[in-house]
Amino acid sequence: MVAILGTLGFRANSFLPTLESTPGVDKVVVFCNDHIRALEALAEVRRVCSVMGIPVDRVAIPDAFDLLEAAKAMRSQVRQLKKAGQDIAVFNIAGGTKMMSAAALLVCAMEGLNSVYVHDETYREIPLPLLKVDYSQLLTAAQKEILTYIWTNRTQPMTQVQIAQGMGRHKATINHHIQILEDKNILRLVEDPQDRRKKLVRIDDALELMLEMD
Amino acid sequence: MGGRQDLLVSTFGKEVSDIVAGIRSLPHDHLVLVAEAALGEDDAALAFLNGLGIHHEVLLVDPSDMTGSAMLIERKVQGYIQKGWRARVDITGGRKLLSDVAVLAALSTGSEVCCFESGARRFPLLKAMGVREALPKDLADVLFSQRWPMPLDDIKGMERDHPLPPMLMRMKQMELVTIEQMDGPMICLTKRGRACLDWMVRTNKLNGSSE
Numbered sequence: 150m151v152a153i154l155g156t157l158g159f160r161a162n163s164f165l166p167t168l169e170s171t172p173g174v175d176k177v178v179v180f181c182n183d184h185i186r187a188l189e190a191l192a193e194v195r196r197v198c199s200v201m202g203i204p205v206d207r208v209a210i211p212d213a214f215d216l217l218e219a220a221k222a223m224r225s226q227v228r229q230l231k232k233a234g235q236d237i238a239v240f241n242i243a244g245g246t247k248m249m250s251a252a253a254l255l256v257c258a259m260e261g262l263n264s265v266y267v268h269d270e271t272y273r274e275i276p277l278p279l280l281k282v283d284y285s286q287l288l289t290a291a292q293k294e295i296l297t298y299i300w301t302n303r304t305q306p307m308t309q310v311q312i313a314q315g316m317g318r319h320k321a322t323i324n325h326h327i328q329i330l331e332d333k334n335i336l337r338l339v340e341d342p343q344d345r346r347k348k349l350v351r352i353d354d355a356l357e358l359m360l361e362m363d
Numbered sequence: 364m365g366g367r368q369d370l371l372v373s374t375f376g377k378e379v380s381d382i383v384a385g386i387r388s389l390p391h392d393h394l395v396l397v398a399e400a401a402l403g404e405d406d407a408a409l410a411f412l413n414g415l416g417i418h419h420e421v422l423l424v425d426p427s428d429m430t431g432s433a434m435l436i437e438r439k440v441q442g443y444i445q446k447g448w449r450a451r452v453d454i455t456g457g458r459k460l461l462s463d464v465a466v467l468a469a470l471s472t473g474s475e476v477c478c479f480e481s482g483a484r485r486f487p488l489l490k491a492m493g494v495r496e497a498l499p500k501d502l503a504d505v506l507f508s509q510r511w512p513m514p515l516d517d518i519k520g521m522e523r524d525h526p527l528p529p530m531l532m533r534m535k536q537m538e539l540v541t542i543e544q545m546d547g548p549m550i551c552l553t554k555r556g557r558a559c560l561d562w563m564v565r566t567n568k569l570n571g572s573s574e
Binding site for chain 2: 212214215216217239242246247248250251254255258263265266268269274275276277278279280281282332334353354355358359
């Protein structure tokens with residue numbers, strides 16, 4: 150069971166070379182939005198695939214300009230396919246909006262998928278040098294625990310003291326780990342608008358995806 | 364003061380507005396504009412940056428060579444990271460290919476990826492995990508030193524304790540090599556294997572290594 154994935158924009162030609170170059174494909178999954186020209190490109194992909202006897206699944210990307218939401222939708226689909234025992238041969242990231250393409254690239258790195266780009270003019274495939282990066286393994290257990298706590302309570306921005314109290318840990322321990330996480334760009338310390346002497350710990354929504362918080 | 368300094372790398376096409384959100388919301392002691400074409404003295408973007416007194420430089424890349432462009436950005440960012448700077452890559456500006464090249468460089472350097480096309484989106488990537496870091500050194504050496512394709516029978520004929528067969532097995536698990544039927548069964552590089560080898564060869568060339 151070999152699947153190929155692709156982001157699809159207005160041109161089926163950005164995807165079709167991968168269909169041609171990948172042996173033994175028995176499933177195609179494309180990510181595209183509802184723009185009429187994207188749907189026309191999808192119809193062309195379906196037409197070619199039907200001649201080849203390959204079913205096509207389409208995953209709708211409601212907001213093709215939202216990097217995070219596109220990445221979430223793609224990773225979710227990739228995991229479903231893997232769970233179903235599908236072997237994902239390659240992810241073609243050439244089509245769709247800039248954000249869809251970037252999202253696909255991030256998902257390929259996180260999920261360890263082969264990825265290719267198709268050149269705009271020559272339609273030549275360009276394999277990309279990507280290896281799997283398991284971000285959740287790059288943190289210590291203590292760092293993950295702190296991030297999980299912050300993530301779970303993200304609706305209420307907290308100071309380091311509040312995090313220490315909430316987790317029942319010593320303030321110095323929490324400060325130490327938060328300093329490291331800030332150095333790694335994983336979280337930010339921002340001024341509390343209510344009290345400028347205090348700093349609030351701020352995290353990004355993308356943590357959900359990068360650190361398997363979901 | 365004297366805290367950690369921040370590098371902002373912004374992809375740039377034609378629209379000055381594409382880099383404004385990043386400049387406004389991301390800390391930057393130095394800005395690298397990644398562009399496909401040289402910017403003239405009277406370019407609106409440069410006038411804007413000069414007017415604000417933003418310390419900047421322009422890095423010209425040719426995105427039709429994706430790997431080469433990503434490596435140019437990577438080297439620039441790596442140079443700052445080695446000096447203790449923190450790097451962020453804003454991919455809002457420029458065309459898709461330029462943004463993808465910048466994401467590749469960000470993945471390779473562990474820089475945060477940011478974009479401002481549909482509200483602020485920030486992806487903190489952890490430490491540099493490009494080909495160099497993610498590929499274990501012993502496998503990188505095999506990838507680099509062997510002649511490809513390699514007859515499978517040569518491997519089968521090796522001593523039981525020879526280190527190469529288990530390394531090739533690990534490379535197969537990482538989808539760097541595969542077995543193909545040519546004149547006989549051959550161990551060949553996959554597309555990913557070739558792309559990684561290309562990256563390593565170019566890195567060595569840029570570093571001035573003879574191997």
